[in-house]
Amino acid sequence: MKPYTELLDFKTLGDDRGSLVALEENYNTPFAIKRVYYIFETKSGVRRGYHAHKYLKQLAICISGSCTFLLEDGTTKKDIFLDSPNKGLLIEGLVWREMYDFSEDCILLILASEHFNEDDYIRDYDTFLKLATS
Numbered sequence: 001m002k003p004y005t006e007l008l009d010f011k012t013l014g015d016d017r018g019s020l021v022a023l024e025e026n027y028n029t030p031f032a033i034k035r036v037y038y039i040f041e042t043k044s045g046v047r048r049g050y051h052a053h054k055y056l057k058q059l060a061i062c063i064s065g066s067c068t069f070l071l072e073d074g075t076t077k078k079d080i081f082l083d084s085p086n087k088g089l090l091i092e093g094l095v096w097r098e099m100y101d102f103s104e105d106c107i108l109l110i111l112a113s114e115h116f117n118e119d120d121y122i123r124d125y126d127t128f129l130k131l132a133t134s
């Protein structure tokens with residue numbers, strides 16, 4: 001699977017009571033969802049991630065607060081700031097990721113295309129670089 005990242009905009013439904021975003025498998029989420037997890041109460045100054053996935057597709061949505069993703073495909077690096085519940089960061093294939101600058105109130109929701117599988121992780125940066133550039 002080719003490395004691919006994209007920032008998706010979700011339609012916000014709302015009225016005078018407030019806002020609502022609906023995520024529907026294969027409609028506005030570009031894969032079938034097998035797992036949902038969320039990262040919260042991340043301590044100040046903490047950097048997480050430091051890995052790539054071989055096959056996993058994920059959609060990361062900051063439903064509260066903000067954080068930044070560093071994404072690298074082996075040749076280019078970019079930082080994506082997430083601070084909105086109506087934006088989703090799609091990450092597919094071999095992409096090295098680090099997450100940092102979590103606000104105190106950050107809740108990072110992740111939709112994933114597969115069940116948890118440690119064998120899908122590449123946690124060694126040199127191994128990632130070798131695979132990404134071969």
Ligand code: T46
Pocket residue numbers: 035037039048049050058060097099110116
């Ligand atoms: C990713 C980024 C964005 C599980 O048992 N089940 C799960 O579904 C997950 C996601 C994690 N775990 C275990 C594995 C570790 O022992 O929870 C512990 C913490 O996971 P990890 O250190 O991988 O967390 P992050 O924040 O570095 O990375 C996570 C995801 O693991 C990863 O897939 O892309 O968030």
